[in-house]
Amino acid sequence: MASVSSQPQFRYTQPPSKVLHLRNLPWECTEEELIELGKPFGKVVNTKCNVGANRNQAFIELADLNQAIAMISYYASSSEPAQVRGKTVYLQYSNRQEIVNNKTTADIAGNVLLVTIEGQDARLVSIDVLHLVFSAFGFVHKITTFEKTAGFQALVQFSDGETATSARNALDGRIIPRYLLSDNIAPCTLRITYSAHTDLTVKFQSHRSRDYTNPYLPVAPSALDGSSQFNLGLDGKKLEPESNVLLASIENMQYAVTLDVLHMVFSAFGPVQKIAMFDKNGALQALVQYPDVQTAIVAKEALEGHCIYDGGFCKLHLSYSRHTDLSIKLNNDRSRDYTIANPALVNP
Incomplete structure (x- = not known):
């Protein structure tokens, strides 16, 4: 059987960035270990450790783009994979250009995310589509949607900051999966920051607000359209049943x-x-x-x-x-x- 290393290496079609996304790291990997991994290729100027639901992902930012390209190119062609504590680590370019440390309210990790949906048809994205997207990372407690000068936005509440951070790291800058939207809806991009809220107030279930922790809340008539979309999708087609x-x-x-x-x-x-x-x-x-x-x-x-x-x-x-x-x-x-x-x- 041909070995994996003798084949062209798998990679994402992600444009180069100074920031690299690392997966499959050992539990509680340290900043020092990440710096050591990047040191042969250049200066590691910033890191973000222990992200993701299993705390086995991280980001490292190199001083310039050429150093990041050199690191990705080396491991893409090397027969020896990147390793930390003997564990194979997978690298790819991040979709962010820098690692922003917790300096402002919007960057302080909380359990509620502020989501801005960008796209000409952003307002057609239903609350149930948002629920499907964010539920991939943990139990969603509440969602409210609204329109501001910034556009169509939503607040998504998780039980804790760690789960919210996992969702933010994975989804910020990503496009809502095509299969969840009708063919006539243009692509919609998610921009995600942390909200200062910790517990959203939802007085009734509607097409604009949902409390998934309280099945006894009164249901507004407008929610009936939204609830049917949970099973049918925006285009009226039945959504594919999910499986492991x-x-x-x-x-x-x-x-x-x-x-x-x-x-x-x-x-x-x-x-x-x-x-x-x-x-x-x-x-x-x-x-x-x-x-x-x-x-x-x-x-x-x-x-x-x-x-x-x-x-x-x-x-x-x-x-x-x-x-x-x-x-x-x-x-x-x-x-x-x-x-x-x-x-x-x-x-x-």
Whole structure:
């Protein structure tokens, strides 16, 4: 079997930035360890440690763009991956150009996010679409939407600042997933800061405000349209039921895609439990199982339409599977159960 390192390396189609996003770090990775990792390539001027739901992601900012490019290029072509405490670390350019330290109210981490939806059709984004997007990171307590001079905005309340920070780090600057919106709605971008609020006041459920912790709140007539959108979506089509198992179809396969390649790609978003590869209608497909639906949602939104290799090769198309627990009878080059310690036979 060809090793992962002998293949062109997976990367995001993200423009270069002085700030690099690191995934799969050891628990409670320190600033000193991040500086040590970047030191061979230049001066690390800022870091942001222990971000993400599992506190295993980080950002490092190098002194200039060329240093960041050198670091990404080195590990993209090296047979030795970036490592911290013996653990393989995945690097990509961040969608931010600098790391902003907590200096203003908007940058002080809180449990309520202020979300500005940018786009000519921003006002057509329903409260239920926002709920689907932010629920990928944890239980959403309340949402209120309103219009200000800054545009169409929402306040999203989580139970704690850590969950809110995970959502902000992952979604700030991102486009709302296309599959959640009607075809006639132009792309909408999320700009996210922290709010000074800690507990939103929601007096009734409506198309502008929801309290997901109180099922006994009175419902305004206007909420009925919104609640139907929760199941049907804005375009009237039924939303795809979410699952912890993703079905990946791979097109334009100019390079071999192995289990190890798929595991590396999908592990960037959380622990992969099982993978099963198979051929269908002349194309390679794979089922990838995560421990929970939230992780699968994040992976699907991040990877849909991305290519595993440079040049548009091995493009991923993802959907939710009806499976929830894959049955892996044998660990081989087409299927593997990563929850079993012994990589030999699952069932002798």
